Amino acid sequence: MTIYEADWICPVSSPPIRNGSIAVDNGKIVSCPAVEGRNVRTFRGCAIIPGFVNAHSHLELTILRGFLEDLRFSEWIPKLTHVKYQHLGRDEMLASARLGCVEMIRAGVTCLGEVMDLGTAWQAMREFGLQGIAFQEVFGPAETQADQALADLKKKIDTYRPAQTDTLRVGVSPHAPYTVSAKLFCLVNRFANAENLRMTTHIAESEDEGMFVRWGTGAFAERWTERGIPLLPAGCSPLAFIDGLGLVRPEMLLVHAIDLEDSDFEILRSKRPAFVHCPKSNAKFAHGVARVPEICDTGIAIGLGTDSVASNNVVDTFEEMRAAIFQQRARRQSIDALDAQSAFRMATLGGAECLGLSQFLGSLDTGKRADFVVVDLTDPAVQPVYDPIAAMVYSASRHNIRATFIGGQETNVDYRDLVRECAAIAEQLRRK
Ligand SMILES: [Zn+2]
Structure with a gap:
């Protein structure tokens, strides 16, 4: 058993403890606060918090950080797709996912909604010990592609499944309404339901998506027409569209959910999906601000996600929490719109709830995994500390993370070769 002491222990499930400690044995938290034990490690001037849960990420796109800057979303998607399938092979995507894992761990993220x-992210997450759900994406805008897309999806899920654990699991992700036919949405939903797999989907993200679903117009509709795929506008909001197909249920994690109509809130209230908010990615794409306090009022699980670094560009959960709070206060012109405690909970336990993993991780409670982060509060830019949660949410950054523990083990990654490998891949991409 090892005891970790710090100036502050922030369990999230209960208020911060001054000069507290946690006891860790066999990769789990055995009691909090700790009782007796021989090995004691003391982190002076630090706070111990649960590992962050980044509930929406795309590790495989890490190599594209900075490659797709200042493009409209409707141009960003096809350029991303082109480079992914034409210029990046499996080896490059694996290096990319590994670089993403290193970035996550150094930023204090221990669990992902990936x-x-x-599928290289599944391998990379296992190599680095990251927990979470790895959702296999599936695409297919034409109804004629649906059966083949489902068959391919089933094959991939079968290959991942033997390596699953309680806290590293596979799920499925029909990508978005403008890349997935109604038929494929239904087939994937039926498969997920039968196989007890969690789902996630990008929904109500952009104006172009809303136009596409409601009226069959806009940039995405033009692309379907160019490809000869018939448009079948649903005449309703994107969320109402997938709800009509049966996909909005507690095992579904909705990503973005910016373009919601008032009637959509009743769907959230009655169907109880989870929601991951990506404030910085949404803002960078000029997509608008999700109505987070209003979504909170429905009582559903809410987490925070960075989205890919091809649209963010840095994994820093402190920045993400600040962005979430500042955007809501600016939008609502109300100090009560969102507070530090709520944002901190979203970044940890809320994210775990979104992924169906909160019984195993997301807070520093007895019996949960010892996935925790040591945040150095002695930085002059963070001092003085009156309230550790507020200090971290409003003042800290990823550079204040002193250590990340996964399953009770301190992570120590030598990333220099990996950085060189990724720089060489980027050099090739630059020339294309
Ligand atoms: Zn995404």
């Missing part, structure tokens, strides 16, 4: 395409 959306992957090639």
Whole structure:
């Protein structure tokens, strides 16, 4: 058993403890606060918090950080798709996912809602010990592609499944209404339901998506027409569209949810999906601000996500929490719109709830995994500390993370070769 002491222990499930400690044995928290034990490690001037849960990420796109700057979303998506399938092979995508894992761990993230395409993220997450759900993406705008897309999806899920644990699991992700036919949405939903797999989807993210679903117009509609795919506008909001197909249920994690109509809130209230908010990615794409306090009022699980670094560009949960609070206060012109405690909960236990993993992780409670982070509060830019949660949410950054523990083990990654490998891949991409 090892005891970790710090100036502050922030369990999230209960108020911060001054000069507290946690006891860790066999990768789990055995009591909090700790009782006796021989090995004691003391982190002076620090806070111990649960590992952050980044409930929406795309590790495989890490290599594209900075490659797709200042593009409209409707241009960003096809350029991303082109480079992914034409210029990046499996080896490059694996290096990309590994770089993403290193970035996450150094930023104090220990659990992900990861959306992957090639599946290299599943391998990378296992190599680095990251927990969470790896959602296999599925695409297919034409109804004629649906059966084949489902068959391919089933095959991929079968290959991942043997390596699953309680806290590292696979899920499925029909990508978005403008890349997935109604038929494929239904087939994937039926498969997920039968196989007890969690789902996630990008929904109500952009104006173009809203136009596409409601009226069959806009940039995405033009792309379907160019490809000869018939448009079948649903005449309702994107959320109402997937709800009509049966996808909005507690095992569904909705990503973005910016373009919601008032009637959509009743769907959230009655169907109880989870929601991951990506404030910085949404803002960078000029997509608007999700109505987070109003979504909170429905009582559903809410987490925070960075989205890919191709649209963010840095994984820093402190920044993400600040962005979430500042955007809501600016939008509502109300100090009560969102506070530090709520944002901190979203970034930890809320994210765990979104992924169905809160019984195992997300807070510093007895019996949960010892996935925790040591935040150094002695930085002059963070001092003085009156309230550790407020100090971290409003003043800290990823550079204040002194250590990340996963399953009771301190992580120590030598990333220099990996950085060189990724720089060489980027050099090739630059020339294309
Ligand atoms: Zn995404």
